[in-house]
Amino acid sequence: MSNVLIVDDSSTMRKIITRSLRQAGLSVDTILEAADGIEGLNALGSNTVDLVLSDINMPNMDGLEFVKQARAQGCKAPIVMITTEGGEDIIAEAMNSGANGSIRKPFTPDQLQEKLGGLL
Amino acid sequence: MSLNLNVAEWAHVQEVDMARHIIDATREVFSTMMVMEVEDCYPLIEPVTEFHCSITGMVGLAGSYTGILSIHCPAHLAMKMTSNMLGMEVEEVGEDVNDALGEIANMLGGHVKQVLSKGGLDLNLSIPTVISGETYTIRSTNNQDCVVIPFRCDGERFLVGLTIRKEC
Numbered sequence: 001m002s003n004v005l006i007v008d009d010s011s012t013m014r015k016i017i018t019r020s021l022r023q024a025g026l027s028v029d030t031i032l033e034a035a036d037g038i039e040g041l042n043a044l045g046s047n048t049v050d051l052v053l054s055d056i057n058m059p060n061m062d063g064l065e066f067v068k069q070a071r072a073q074g075c076k077a078p079i080v081m082i083t084t085e086g087g088e089d090i091i092a093e094a095m096n097s098g099a100n101g102s103i104r105k106p107f108t109p110d111q112l113q114e115k116l117g118g119l120l
Numbered sequence: 121m122s123l124n125l126n127v128a129e130w131a132h133v134q135e136v137d138m139a140r141h142i143i144d145a146t147r148e149v150f151s152t153m154m155v156m157e158v159e160d161c162y163p164l165i166e167p168v169t170e171f172h173c174s175i176t177g178m179v180g181l182a183g184s185y186t187g188i189l190s191i192h193c194p195a196h197l198a199m200k201m202t203s204n205m206l207g208m209e210v211e212e213v214g215e216d217v218n219d220a221l222g223e224i225a226n227m228l229g230g231h232v233k234q235v236l237s238k239g240g241l242d243l244n245l246s247i248p249t250v251i252s253g254e255t256y257t258i259r260s261t262n263n264q265d266c267v268v269i270p271f272r273c274d275g276e277r278f279l280v281g282l283t284i285r286k287e288c
Contacts, residue, residue: 009247010223012216015206016153057226059247084230087240105227106152 001029002050002120007040007066008082009058013105017053017082017112024113027120037061041069049077051119053103056083056094064090064097071098078119082107124265126286127185131236138235138267138282139163145231146271146280149224154204161270161277168192168268168279170257175213177221179229180246185236187284188260189229191221195252197276213252222248232282 004021006014014033021028032047034040036058043049052070056063067079078100085091086104094102103115123135133141143160150156175198178190193201195213202220203210210216225248237243251258260266266283 010219010226012202012205012220012223019207057230057245057247084227084233084245085240086230086234087237089239089241091240093241105230106149108152 001027003030003032003048004028004120005032005034005040005043005047005049005052005077007034007037007043007052007054007058007063009035009055011035013055013082020107020109020112021116023109024116026113026116037063037066037069040066041073044070044073044075044077049075051116052077052079053082053116054079054099056081056085056090064094067094067097067099080116080119122265123267124285127236127265127284130286131185133235135267138232139269141231141235142228142267142269142280142282143271145228146269148231149227150201150273153224153227154201156201156204156273158271158273161272164268164270164279169259170255171253172255174198174256175217175221175250175252176256176258177223177225177248177250179222179225179248181229181233181236181243181284182246183237183243183287185243185284185286187265187282189225189232190258190281190283191225191228191278192258192281193221193278194276197274197278200274218250218252222250225250228280232284236284 038061054063081102150158173195176192181187202217268281
């Protein structure tokens with residue numbers, strides 16, 4: 001079983017991702033939530049996390065900066081961006097910053113299973 | 121109301137094409153995130169600026185283009201949409217409904233951004249803003265450069281609008 005950190009400023013989206021992870025039958029134990037990159041870094045600093053799912057467009061600290069800082073502080077867990085941002089350059093920037101993949105919103109539980117199944 | 125000519129020229133997209141993109145995105149968001157079917161009633165016959173017992177979710181676009189993507193829903197429909205998104209009954213307009221409408225606007229804005237900017241780095245999406253109330257009026261200083269699409273869902277009408285212009 002795995003611990004997953006969801007970083008998204010929308011509480012609705014955090015709930016949808018949580019429900020979709022369960023519906024997809026993925027091996028998830030504890031789900032941690034953060035509303036922006038700063039909260040996400042704090043959660044990484046005080047918990048063992050096996051997978052991070054992060055939005056890009058967030059207040060205070062966006063997902064691109066979060067990925068950079070998470071890697072800089074030693075986070076080894078896979079980070080997958082779940083975002084409305086589908087542009088090639090912005091996804092490439094996320095990958096160059098240390099992200100391991102991306103999922104475009106809106107998504108289905110099957111799409112989460114397909115993208116995340118190998119990471120959990 | 122029509123799509124700004126500079127936008128059409130730079131993005132190689134005519135008004136009817138942009139309307140089709142917004143209709144497809146709206147259908148996808150509703151069917152995937154809410155398990156709800158929507159029917160478009162494009163074009164809008166009469167402009168709408170005044171809303172009653174409604175909620176408006178908006179997201180701004182800034183960069184190579186500037187504009188606003190907005191979704192305007194009757195409160196009852198917004199509660200139904202939020203209930204379906206969360207998988208629980210929502211019976212009042214509060215934090216959950218506001219957050220849900222903002223996120224829907226965000227997803228629709230992301231789709232429009234991808235139409236206008238394939239790379240994504242030249243155009244930024246704002247954090248969503250949500251307005252609700254018994255009666256409110258929304259006016260833009262530039263009512264010409266917009267595409268508004270009426271939809272029907274669950275027996276109620278809602279609108280998705282895009283006001284956009286090309287920056288030099």
